[in-house]
Amino acid sequence: MLTYILRRTLIILLMILLVSSMIFLLFRTMPGDPTASMVDPSIPREARQALLERYGLHESLWTQYTIFMKDLVRLDFGSSYFYTRPVLDVIKDRLPATLILMFTAMIFAYAIGIFGGAWMAWRRGSKMESVGITFGLIFRSAPTFWVGLMVILLFAVRLRWFPAQGMRTTGYEGTTFREIFLNLDFLRHLVLPALTAGLYFLATPMLIMRNSMLEVLSEDYIEMAHAKGLPERRVLYHHAARNALLPVVTAGALFIGSAIGGQVLIEVVFSWPGLGREIVQAVTRSDYPLAQGSFIILSTLVMVMNLIADVIYAFLDPRIAY
Amino acid sequence: MNTKFTSEKKRTAKKPARRGFQGRRNSQSFFSIFLANLKSDKLALVGVILLIFFVFVGVFSESLAPHGPRDRHYTEDRQIRRLESPSLAHPFGTTDVGRDIFSQVILGTRTALMVGFLAALLVTFVGSVIGIISGYFGGMVDTILMRIVDFFYAIPFIPFVIVLAAVLKPSIWNVILAVSLLSWRTVARIVRSQVLSISKRPYIKAAKVAGAGHARIMFKYILPNVVPLVLLEMAFMVNWAIMAEASIAFLGFGDPNLTSWGQILHINFVSGYSRIAWWWTVPPGLAIVLLLVSIFFVARSLEAVVDPRLRKR
Numbered sequence: 001m002l003t004y005i006l007r008r009t010l011i012i013l014l015m016i017l018l019v020s021s022m023i024f025l026l027f028r029t030m031p032g033d034p035t036a037s038m039v040d041p042s043i044p045r046e047a048r049q050a051l052l053e054r055y056g057l058h059e060s061l062w063t064q065y066t067i068f069m070k071d072l073v074r075l076d077f078g079s080s081y082f083y084t085r086p087v088l089d090v091i092k093d094r095l096p097a098t099l100i101l102m103f104t105a106m107i108f109a110y111a112i113g114i115f116g117g118a119w120m121a122w123r124r125g126s127k128m129e130s131v132g133i134t135f136g137l138i139f140r141s142a143p144t145f146w147v148g149l150m151v152i153l154l155f156a157v158r159l160r161w162f163p164a165q166g167m168r169t170t171g172y173e174g175t176t177f178r179e180i181f182l183n184l185d186f187l188r189h190l191v192l193p194a195l196t197a198g199l200y201f202l203a204t205p206m207l208i209m210r211n212s213m214l215e216v217l218s219e220d221y222i223e224m225a226h227a228k229g230l231p232e233r234r235v236l237y238h239h240a241a242r243n244a245l246l247p248v249v250t251a252g253a254l255f256i257g258s259a260i261g262g263q264v265l266i267e268v269v270f271s272w273p274g275l276g277r278e279i280v281q282a283v284t285r286s287d288y289p290l291a292q293g294s295f296i297i298l299s300t301l302v303m304v305m306n307l308i309a310d311v312i313y314a315f316l317d318p319r320i321a322y
Numbered sequence: 323m324n325t326k327f328t329s330e331k332k333r334t335a336k337k338p339a340r341r342g343f344q345g346r347r348n349s350q351s352f353f354s355i356f357l358a359n360l361k362s363d364k365l366a367l368v369g370v371i372l373l374i375f376f377v378f379v380g381v382f383s384e385s386l387a388p389h390g391p392r393d394r395h396y397t398e399d400r401q402i403r404r405l406e407s408p409s410l411a412h413p414f415g416t417t418d419v420g421r422d423i424f425s426q427v428i429l430g431t432r433t434a435l436m437v438g439f440l441a442a443l444l445v446t447f448v449g450s451v452i453g454i455i456s457g458y459f460g461g462m463v464d465t466i467l468m469r470i471v472d473f474f475y476a477i478p479f480i481p482f483v484i485v486l487a488a489v490l491k492p493s494i495w496n497v498i499l500a501v502s503l504l505s506w507r508t509v510a511r512i513v514r515s516q517v518l519s520i521s522k523r524p525y526i527k528a529a530k531v532a533g534a535g536h537a538r539i540m541f542k543y544i545l546p547n548v549v550p551l552v553l554l555e556m557a558f559m560v561n562w563a564i565m566a567e568a569s570i571a572f573l574g575f576g577d578p579n580l581t582s583w584g585q586i587l588h589i590n591f592v593s594g595y596s597r598i599a600w601w602w603t604v605p606p607g608l609a610i611v612l613l614l615v616s617i618f619f620v621a622r623s624l625e626a627v628v629d630p631r632l633r634k635r
Contacts, residue, residue: 015472015473015476018473019473019476019477023485026485026486026489027485027489137615137618138611138615140618141561141610141611141614141615141618142607142610142611142614143565143568143569143572143584143607143610145569145572145587145591146587146603146606146607146610146611147607149587149590149591149596149603149607150603150604150607152596152597153596153597153600153603156597157597157598164597260478260479260480260481261478261479261480261481261569262480264480264481264484264573265480265569265572265573268573269591276481279481279484279485280484280573283484283485283488283575284488284574286488291485291488294481295478295481295482295485298478298481299476299477299478299481301478302476302477302478303476306475306476
C-alpha cells in the first residue's frame with residue numbers, strides 16, 4: 001500500500017512538471033507579442049526594457065524555460081504583476097477559502113446523495129423515486145452559475161436570509177486563519193455558495209448510488225439477510241449500502257476534475273475570494289504569473305484528490321491489493 | 323425486413339466484397355430498437371419532441387426572432403424601454419439598454435446547438451479513432467496513448483479552457499477547439515475498453531488469418547460494433563459541450579459577436595441586474611436546462627439500446 005502511494009506520488013510530480021511545461025509553452029507561444037501582455041507596451045522604451053529584463057523576458061525561450069522550471073522546483077511561481085507580491089503568497093491566501101467551500105459542498109452532497117440514493121433504490125417504482133431522479137437530473141443539467149444567480153435572487157434578494165456575496169461582511173479585515181474563518185459571519189456567507197455547489201455535486205453520487213444499490217439488492221446475500229429476519233433498515237444500510245458504495249467512490253474521483261470547474265463559476269457568482277475566482281481575474285488582467293501559478297495548483301489539487309479517492313477505494317474494497 | 327435480408331445475403335455470397343453488410347444490419351436494428359423504446363419510455367418521447375423543437379428553433383432562429391439581438395426599443399415618447407418586465411410585445415421583457423430578451427434567447431439556441439454538435443462530433447471522432455487504435459494494437463501503442471489520456475485527465479477543465487480562451491482570440495471556433503482538446507479522453511477510454519474485448523473475438527482472428535490489413539479490421543470489422551456505444555457517448559458529449567460553452571461565455575471569454583445563452587447571462591450578471599430582473603435571468607438558464615434534460619432523456623433511451631440489461635421496463 002505504502003509503495004503504491006509512493007509510486008503514485010512520483011507520477012503526480014512528473015505530471016505536475018508536464019502540466020507546467022504545457023502551460024509555460026501555451027503562454028509563450030501565443031499569437032502576437034507575448035511580452036505586450038506582461039509589460040505595458042505604452043511606457044517608455046528604456047523603462048520597458050528594464051522591466052523585460054527584470055522578468056527575464058528578453059532571454060531565449062529555452063533559457064526562460066529552464067529558469068521557470070528551476071523556480072518551480074523551489075515553489076517559486078514568480079510575482080504577480082497586479083498585486084506586486086509573490087504568486088505563492090496570493091495563492092496561500094486564496095486556497096483555504098476554495099478548499100473550505102469545496103469540502104463543505106462535497107460532504108453535504110455525498111451525505112445526502114448516498115443516503116438518498118440508497119433510499120431511492122429501496123423505494124423503487126414509488127412516486128418519491130421519480131421525484132428524486134427528476135430533481136437530480138435538473139440540477140445536473142442546470143449550469144451552476146445560473147443556479148447560483150437564482151439562489152441569490154431567492155434567498156438573498158427576496159427573502160434576505162443570507163448574504164449574497166463575499167466571504168465576510170464588507171469592511172472586515174481579518175489576518176489570521178482563526179479570525180477569518182472561525183466565526184458565525186463566515187458561516188452565514190458560506191451557506192449559499194455551499195448550497196449551490198452541493199446541489200450541483202449531488203446528482204452524481206445519488207444516481208450512481210441508486211443504480212449500484214439496485215444491482216446489490218438483487219444479490220443472494222441480501223435475500224439471506226431478509227430470511228434471517230433482520231430489520232429492513234439494517235439490511236439496507238449494513239448489508240447493501242456498504243457494498244454499493246464502491247462505484248460511488250470511483251465516480252467521485254473522476255468527478256473531481258469537473259467539480260473544480262464548477263467551483264470556479266460558483267466563486268465568480270458569489271464573489272468568493274478563492275483560487276477559482278483569482279484565476280479568472282488573473283486571466284482578465286493578463287496577470288500571467290498568477291494565472292500560471294493558480295492553474296498549476298488547481299491541477300495538483302485534481303491529481304491529489306484522485307489519489308485520495310483511490311486510497312479510500314482500496315480501504316473500502318479489501319479485494320483490491322496494490 | 324427478413325426477405326430483404328436473405329436477398330442481400332445471396333448477393334453477398336456472390337460478391338464477397340460487400341462486407342459492410344454486418345455493420346448495416348447492426349445499425350438498422352439499433353434504430354428500430356430505439357424507436358420501439360420510444361413507445362414504452364415516455365420520458366424519452368418527451369426528450370425527442372423537445373429536442374426536435376429546439377433543433378427547429380435553432381435552424382430557423384433568424385426568421386423566428388422578432389427583433390435583432392442588439393436592436394434598442396423605444397416607447398412612443400422616445401424613451402428607451404429599459405428593464406421592462408414581460409409584455410406582449412416583449413415576451414421575456416427587455417434588458418437595461420432596451421434589447422429584446424426573447425429574440426436573444428431564440429438566437430442563442432443556434433449557438434448552443436452548433437457548439438454542442440460540432441464539438442461532440444470532433445470529440446467522438448478523435449476519441450473513437452484513438453480508442454480503437456489503442457485497444458486494437460495493445461502493447462506499447464496502448465501504453466503510450468493511455469498515458470496521454472491520463473495526462474489529460476489531470477488537467478482541470480474550466481481553468482484550462484479559460485486560459486486557452488485568453489491566449490487564443492475569443493471566437494466560437496476556439497471555444498469548440500478548447501472543449502474538444504480536453505474531452506476526447508473520456509471517449510477514448512470507453513471505446514478502448516470495448517475494443518479490447520471485441521478484438522479477442524474469433525471473427526477478428528479469422529479476419530487476420532484471412533490476410534485483412536490493420537486498417538480494414540479496425541474500421542470495417544471493429545468500428546461497426548462500437549458505433550452504438552460511440553453514439554451514446556456523443557449524446558453525453560453534446561451536453562458537456564453546451565454546458566462548457568455556456569460557462570465560458572458566462573465568464574466573458576466567449577465569442578463577443580455571437581449571441582449565446584451564456585453571453586446573455588454574462589451581461590445580466592456583470593450589469594448587476596441579475597438581482598432585479600428575473601425575466602432576464604430565468605429564460606436563458608431554463609433553456610439550457612430544458613435542452614440538456616431532453617438530450618439526456620434521449621441518451622438514456624440510447625443507453626437502453628446499447629445495454630440490454632437496462633431494457634426491462
